[in-house]
Amino acid sequence: MTKVVLVSAVALIDVDGRVLLAQRPEGKSLAGMWEFPGGKVEPGESPEVALIRELKEELGIDTWSSCLAPLTFASHAYDDFHLLMPLFACRRWDGVPHGKEGQKLAWARVSEFSKYPMPPADVPLIPILRDWL
Numbered sequence: 001m002t003k004v005v006l007v008s009a010v011a012l013i014d015v016d017g018r019v020l021l022a023q024r025p026e027g028k029s030l031a032g033m034w035e036f037p038g039g040k041v042e043p044g045e046s047p048e049v050a051l052i053r054e055l056k057e058e059l060g061i062d063t064w065s066s067c068l069a070p071l072t073f074a075s076h077a078y079d080d081f082h083l084l085m086p087l088f089a090c091r092r093w094d095g096v097p098h099g100k101e102g103q104k105l106a107w108a109r110v111s112e113f114s115k116y117p118m119p120p121a122d123v124p125l126i127p128i129l130r131d132w133l
């Protein structure tokens, strides 16, 4: 039976309309792929709370539930689990994002996303983000 894994992710959007992508480090699944910041929702967490925690842990920034607008979601069958991933949009945070776990970051226009290979689950999200921005 497939396990559904809930992962919360965000398109952080800067004043120029660029979106932050983070590269998955070596040694992890999908290493080298560029993804939206976020991570697994732990038991007892809402997607928003999980995202706020992950943004602090991974990027060293603070944001708030009121700044997280639901945008779309990914639903993708990986070999070993089914990913369900709400994608929020966020334009307000405190601090300057930096890769606290050594991951590379890139601010990219959606029109440049083809330069940044993304996990298969993320591919259908790109035109939605492009039309929305």
Ligand SMILES: Nc1nc2c([nH]c(=O)n2[C@@H]2O[C@H](COP(=O)(O)OP(=O)(O)OP(=O)(O)O)[C@@H](O)[C@H]2O)c(=O)[nH]1
Pocket (backbone or CB within 6 Å): 007, 008, 009, 028, 029, 030, 034, 035, 036, 037, 038, 039, 040, 083, 085, 119, 120, 121, 122
């Ligand atoms: N944060 C994030 N995760 C994504 C995206 N697209 C996508 O398929 N994922 C998958 O969602 C899961 C996120 O888990 P995670 O980031 O909290 O945990 P992890 O690095 O330890 O993953 P792992 O257990 O697969 O190694 C990973 O399997 C990752 O490949 C995305 O755009 N952002």
